Amino acid sequence: MNLPPFLLRNIRPSIPRFLPKQLRTMVKPAARVATQAKDVWSIVNEAAAxxxxxxxxxxxxxxGFFGYNPPQFVLNAAKEALNRVDCNQYSPTQGRLRLRQALSDAYSPFFGRKLDPTTEIVITTGANEGMLSAFMGFVEEGDEVIVMEPFFDQYISNVQMAGGKVVYVPLHPPPKGDTEVSSSDDWTLDLAEFERAITEKTRMVVSLFSPRHNPIGKVFSREELMGIGELCVKHNILILSDEVYDRLYYAPFTRAATLSPEIRDLTITAGSAGKNFYCTGWRVGWLIGRPELIKYAGAAHTRICYSSVSPLQEAVAIGLEQAEKEGFWESSRREMKGKMDRFNEVWNELGLPFTDPEGGYFVLVNMSKVKMPEGYEFPSHVSSRPRDFQLSWFLIKEIGVAAIPPTEFYTEANEKEAENYLRFAVCKDDDVLEAAKEKLRKLKDYI
Incomplete structure (x- = not known):
């Protein structure tokens, strides 16, 4: 079938299913998105729905979205901001000055020096866009970026979109993780293995230095961080420190940029208002670092989305200004730790070992004792994946609780280490968690 040129020019690419076969072959996606399998979030959420x-x-x-609203003082700030003309227009690409000043006031005590709100902070559309901006600002085609495994899945696509190559270094699970309750601290990094991964092409390390290695909940010790940081100084490697859960920690927590002046000068710290104030849908994040780092990450941010949501920036600024007075940080940490401890009681009842996290709101549970019925039917996009995907599907259909299969955070070579685990988020109302516990008790029939 031959179509005239004028018709070819006016065929809309959004409806390729109606095109003749020879034209459909002309619609070629970029390799960075063409080969991606159905993501875990879609699989789990669609199955639950x-x-x-x-x-x-x-x-x-x-x-990991919250089951409840931000604190009232933050909600009030957002409502008031919507009534202001300036808050409904573009913010400066670097972010509203009030928010940058509030971040400087809130974080300077932690960093041990006064952060310059005009040169050392940039506001981003969530921490994820901030990290993409950091990659775009410093990673070029062929550069290598070290990522610790298990990893937050967005790191991988973000690095690759910047033209970088991901190099994986594993955290090793507890030897008795399938039989005993363990601490997230028992997941260990082999520093020699980390150094062997460094090459002349290594440009950056993505480090979950925050109190919540996703999905483990590990808080790296100062000694572990110093070992990583000193290697980065030795090889002149940038550090992207994901500290989005920096207010939810239950063990001593060291910020990467405070380890030494030399490490500080190589470190970009990513933060998140969504995690701090229970508003993941607001998409307000930030990057903090030395001016020569923020300058180029900020330049990439300008080209990715220009500026971030103005009224919500204003609300976050007010939230940071008032949080200490409201006693919010301490109550937030105390309440989340209480949720975690109460929820994990059900695993002790069932005799299922779990990783007790030192930060954040995720818990990894080992399900190797759970025996699914012989011949249980799974859809092809689940049956072709590791056992944890099948466990996740089974729990949704038979138990009525949705959890995330963590092999999504592993390379194929190492996914065996996680195929018996599931990740549960406890950032929900207490009555929801109690209802989930009651449902999970039905697992006794399959153990």
């Missing part, structure tokens, strides 16, 4: 639509009640403890 389908089960709910069919009449089952499913409690979603999968994706």
């Amino acid at each position: 389908a089960a709910t639509a069919s009449g089952n009640t499913v409690i979603n403890l999968g994706q």
Whole structure:
């Protein structure tokens, strides 16, 4: 079938299913998105939604979004900001000065020096866009970026979109993790293995220095951080320190940029208002670092999205200004730790070992004792994945609780280490967690 040129020019690419076969082959996606399998968030959330639509009640403890609103003083600030003309227009690409000043006031005591709000802080559309900006600002085609495994899945695509190559260094699980409750601190990094991963092409290290290695909840010790940092100084490698859960820690926590002046000068710290104030949908994040680092990450941010949501920036600024007076940081940490401890009681009842986190709101549970019925049917996009995907599907359909399979955070070579685990998020109302515990007790029939 031959079509005239004028018709070819006016065929909309959004409807390729109606095109003749020879034209469909012309619609070629970029390699960075063409080969991606269906992501874990879609699989779990769609399965939970389908089960709910069919009449089952499913409690979603999968994706880490909060089941409750931000504190009232932050909500009030957002509502008031919407009534202001300047808060409904573009903010400066670097972010509203009030927010940058509030971040300087809030974080300077932790960093041990006065942060310059005009040169050392840039506001981003969530921490994820901030990290993409850091990659775009410093990583070029062929550069290598070291990522610790298990990893937050967004790191991988962000590095690759910048043209970089991901080099993986594993955290090793506790030897008795399948039989005993362990601390997240028992997941260990082999520093010699880390150094062997460094080459002349290594440009950056993505470090979950925050109190919540996703999905483990590990808080790296000062000694571990210093070992990584000193290697980065030795080889002149930039550090992207993901500290989005820097207010939710239950063990001593050291910020990467405070380890030494030399490490500080190589470190870009990423933060998140969404995690701090229970508002993941607001998409307000930031990068903190020396002016020569923020300058180029900020330049990339300008080209990615120009500026971030103005009224919510204003609300976050007010939230940071008032949080200490409201006693919010301490109450937030205390309440989340209480949720974690109460929820984990069900695993002790069931005799299922778990990793007790030192920060954040995720818990990894080892399900190797759970025996799914012989011949249980899974859809092809689940049956072709590791056992934890099948466990996740089984829990949604038969138990009524959704959890995330953590092999999504591993390379294929190492996914065996996680195939018996599931990740649960406890950032939900207490009654929801209690209802989930009651459902999970049905696992006794399969142990």
